Structures are given as structure tokens and as C-alpha cells.
Amino acid sequence: MISTPSDKILLSADGRPLKQSLSRSLRQQKIRALLLIAPLLIFIFVAFIMPIVSMLSRSVENDLVSQTLPQTVQALQSWDALSGELPSEPVYAAFALDIQNAAKAKVHTKVGLRLNYEKSGIASLFKKTARKAKKWDIQNDGPFKDKLIKVHKGWGEVEVWQTLKTHSPRYTSGYFLNAIDMRKTAEGADFQPEDKTILIKLFQRTLIMSLIITFSCILLGYPVAWLLANLPMRQANLLMILVLLPFWTSLLVRTSAWKVMLQQQGVINDILVQLSLVSDEARLIMINNEIGTIVAMTHILLPFMILPMYSVMQTIPPSYLRAAKSLGATNWTAFWRVYFPQSVPGIGAGSILVFILAIGYYITPEIVGGTKGVFISNRIAYHILKSLNWGLAAALGTILLVAVLVLYWTYDKIVGIDNVKLGG
């Protein structure tokens, strides 16, 4: 009979309680493990988490107006934007002081540009006013209401002051509203005029075309992956090289090659005309539109579909198919009921990879997409590089990120993320 006296604590060799000693060594192990992956953690933090956090904050941040024009923002608090009347003299005087300081610090155009996103004309209004205001004596030159209106009649428009007030809070929903084709006005959120709505359409197009690309990749990739997994080693290796070769070729080279292939005076059209399948006057338009983007991107993303499918299919024992057939299944039944269900995790992994890559694609649509085949990322690039509306670009990027996360979550609910395999 074994008895463990409850009043006696188990001790380790150095005389410490065993429990304590165990937890200590576990803790040490954890710290060691953490130290080993520390470089990676720091890298991910600096190169991945921080940029995303800064993007998220940029999409709502709006301190430029209140920082550059502090007195004006303060003075505008008491002005009723919906009254339809111009603000009173103290607001104009505060503005004269602010714009003078801003002009001296050379920050007036930045604010002008910021407000110009909301109402065209404010950029030059600020520029012109600042040029004059630099020479003013704020103490003695008042009153400023008539003076400012004389400099530019824009200061006599209620709408300009409404824009200024609406976009003065430190945090704004304005960028997100713009990102979904709405705008922030003095009365609240409102739809953009119809001739300026473009972003929702681009979001829709990005989603739909990414889905089409993913499905074409499944259709084209599945037979190739099946061949790779089932051919004898020698042929399979050759085929593998054929799959990988384009994968190793520069993205730009592959995209430009499609340009040569698909254009109206290109290889495919030339062949079709020579075979008299298409008349010379009615050459097919296959580039600078949706077709161009879908064809080129399907080709570019195909390896991302084939490789996970292949690694999953390799693990499916061929004996299962033979067993099914020996039990009387036709070729189709054996494939559809036995083989296909086991290959689904590969399709899942490939689809997620391809879809997520496609939704953020930029360079290929830019080159072959014309105007009908560009994605939301092309618009984000425009706002980062050309219009410098980084807030709007950040809001668009955030929406795209959330859309991907939501889709990932739905996928997990419907298919189950455990069902995704990259191999093994």
C-alpha cells in the first residue's frame, strides 16, 4: 500500500518545493523561446503592426485644421453653421491672426489643400489670402470682415465657413464617409453628387473580379495539380518546372507579355485573323479592360493555387481510388465521392491565398486594366501619390482590410479554417 502524506511537500534535489521549481524551469524555457523569436517579433511589430496602426489612425485623424487655425476654430464654436448667416467679426479677426501665423510658418497651403478635398477652390483661397495677410498689422488693421471679403469673395460665402467648421474637429469620420461615396456636410452625412461616385463601384468591381480570378484559378489549377500529384516522377518534375518557371519570372515581364499577346495588333488577334476566324476590321478587344486584368492576373496567381492543391493531393493515397473502383464505382463517382472531398483543403488554402492577393493587386490592373479593369488599390495609389489625400487613402485601405477579415471569418464559419491545409 502506498501512502502519500498530505502534510509533507515534495522537494526537488536543491531543497525547493517541486512545484515551485517546476514552474521556474518552465518560465525559463518560455523566456528562452521568446528570446529566440524576439528578432522576428520585433520585425513584425516594426514592419507590420506599426504601419497598420498608423494607417488606422490616419483614417480618422484631422488635427491639421485645429492646429493651424486654433483661434478660428475656437471662435467658430459659437457660430451656428445652419443659420445661413456669415460669422461675425471676431471669427474673421481670429482667422486673420491664424492665417498670418500659418503663412509665416508655411503651413497655410497644407490646410488649404486639406479643405480643398471637401470644397474646390479653398486651396487658392488660402494661398491668395495668406499672401495678403502676411503684411497685415493684426492689432490695428481691423475690422477684418470686409477686408477678407475684399481679398477674396470666397470669405463672403457661408459654404466656405461651413466647410471650415465641419472639418475642424481633431477626429473625423469624413474620410470614411468619402471612402463610401458620401461626404460630411454641415447638416450631417450626405451622399456625393452622382457624377462623383466611383469608390463603391470600385470596391464592388475589386470583389467581383477577385472572385472570378479565384474561380478561374481553381478551374485551371485543379487538373494541373492532379497531374503533378499522379504522373510518374520524371514527367511530374518536368511539369513542376513549367509551373514554377513563370513563378520565378518578374511580375512586370509577365504582365507586359500579356500586353503583346492580347492587344488588337497582338499575337492572338493576328493568328485569329490569319485563320479567318475574325475579320481584320473586327479584331477582338482583350486588353485595357476587364478581360485583360482577369487573364493576366489568373496567369500570375495560378502557382499560388496549384502549389497548395498539389501538396494536399500528394497525401491522398492512390489506393483509395482503386478501392472505390473495385467496389464498383465508375471513374466519375470514385473521383467525385472519394478523391475530390479529400482535396478540398487544398482548394481552400489556394483560394484564400489567391483571393487575398488579388484583392490588393495594383500593378497588373494598372498596366492591362485600362479604365474598366482597375481595382480599388489603383485609386488608393492615386490618393497616396498624386492627390496626397492620405486620410482618404488610409480609410480606403482600412475598409479593404476589414473586408478581407470579414471574408476570412465567413470562410472560417462556412468551411472551417482547420480544413485548410498547405501540405502534409
Added chain:
Amino acid sequence: MNFTKTIMTTASAALISGAAFAESHMSMEMTIVSWGGAYSNSQLRAYHEPYSAKTGVTILNDDSSSTAVAQLRAMNEANNITWDVVDVEAAPAMQLCDEGLAMEIDPDTMLAAAPDGTPASEDFGDMLVSECFIPQIVYSTTFGYRTDLVGDTPPDNVCAVFDTKTYPGKRSLFSVPINQMEWALLCDGVAKSEIYDVLATEDGQDRALAKLDTIKDDVIWVSSGSDTPQLLADGEVIMGATYNGRLFSLIEEQKQPVAMIWDGQVMDLDGWIIPAGLSPERQARALDYIMFATDTQRLADQAKYISYGPARASSAPLVGKHADLGIDMAPHMPTAPENLSRAFLMNYDFWADYRDDLDAKFQAWLAK
């Protein structure tokens, strides 16, 4: 000891090969940002190579000019400016200057006078559109057409672009409102002097888009200056818009069956800025480079390699023949008198105000 000695000798060798010991307060390496391609090449041969030979400075090239404003803003926010001299167009230069991202340059003390002693401010004249901007070339955006695909009456007027009856076939335009809206109004019968007044109104904008609607299905919309030359060479389009230097190289260097329409060319300037906030050594070097690269002879030299007009009045008579082809370059300049008379001047202030608004409208119209 030996090591220090080696460094000392190398350093002094570099200095002696340079102009004088006075240069020791300037950095010996600089990054110059430009547009790449044939244009950067012309700068390399006309400016960089002689400057390096004269001073021993190592020049690094960065082809990022198309995104210069965004990148300079980001560098300014990060407080780490890695560029020394940047080649930009006039409009971005004005914006950089207004935002305090470019340093102000006094033409008369910081730039070389003309050989006859005319101060730089007079020599550049109206081209000095901003306090921070030293103009280098005048370029234009204009049309080229395939001589073999336009029938018996080659187009001589920019409105041929809108005339799909006489000139059936595809044409290429930039997918931005700038220039396309002006051409549309011009060919819809608006006088050159009134275009921007009309374009400032809703009705005028709708009118421009309606005019563009008439050719929308015949247009291949492009985003970069290299697209149209390629499309013309492939016969994908019968006419298309791009920069005049690109068309020159397509016609004269590559001998393609293409000719130019100078009518309605939209002129613009391109030149240098120096980012604000450089260290004294780097700033001194950048200024020294600018002084060298924008003198009368250097600007005239650039025209040997590319068909853009020098921005100095005193350079124009010095423009000679193409370095490799031996063609007389003067008639190929956008500033040649007969070309100049048909030009259209862009309004920078208008586009500073309306670009965001009209771009949204234009893109929405394109997507329709």
C-alpha cells in the same frame, strides 16, 4: 597609422581632383532624382558626367520624380531627407515651395549669369514661376499620328482627335482630366482664352465630358508617357497624346512612320528644386551643382540629347545638332517660333483648385 595615412591620401587626392580645397565643406556624394529613361540619360550626359569630372563628386540617380511630392512629404514627416536635388514639373514645385518642403533660391546670387552678363533672373524671365524652382526645360504634351493609317489628308489640328469620321481608328489619351478637358472644350468651340473660365463652371465641365463622350469608345486611356509611343509603334492607335520628346525619339531615333501635330500642344516646365532642411554640407553641394547645371551652355547641351527646349533665353541660339543623329534640333523644340504660336498655356492655379474635384468626376465618367 598606415590606415589613417591611406585615408588621408585618398581624401586629398579626391580634393585635388576637385576644384579647390574650399570644396572640403561640401559633401562628396549626392542623390539626384529625375524621371528615368531618355530624359535622365540626357541629364547624365549634359550635366552629371561633366560635373563629376570637374569635382569628383559621386552622383546617385533615383528615378522617383513622378512621386516626388508624396515622397518629400513623407521624408519631411520622418525627418530624414535623402535627396539632394529633385527634378519636378512646375506645379509640384510650386506646391513644394508653398509647403516649405523646398528651399528658396535667389536666381541672381545662386545661379550663373548669362555669358553676356545678363543676370539669371532676366535670362529665365517668365519661366521663374516659383521662388524655389529653377526651370530647366520647356516640354509639351501633344499628339503624334501614324502617317500610314490616317489616309490622304494628314491631320494638322488637335481637333482631328475628335473627328472620328475623317480619322477612324483608336486614339490614346491620358486617363486624367488635365489637358483632356482643355482639348475637349477647345474642339467644342471655346476660345483659348476662355477655356478655364468655362471649365470652372458645372456646365462647362459637363460640356467637356460630353465632348469626350463622342470619342469615348475610340479611346485607349493610358497612364504613363511611355504608353502612347508603344501603342503608336504597334499600330494599336492611329494617334495619341504624349510628351514631345518621346515622339521625337519615336520618329527620329526609332524611325517609326509617325508625325507630330504641334497644334494645341500644352506647354509645361520642368526643372530643379532643392529640398529644404538639408545639412549645410549637402546644401552647399546641391547649390554648387545647380549653379553648374543650369548655366547657359549646359542647358543648351541637354538639347543635344532630347528635344526639349532650354529654359534660358541665352541658351536658345546655342542649340545645335543632335549628338548622335546630327539633326538640327531647333525646329523640334516646343519653343520653336512656328510651334510656339499654336501652343496652349496651362493654368496652374486652376488645376491646384480643381484637380481633386475634376479627377473624381473624370474617373466616375470613365467608369460609366
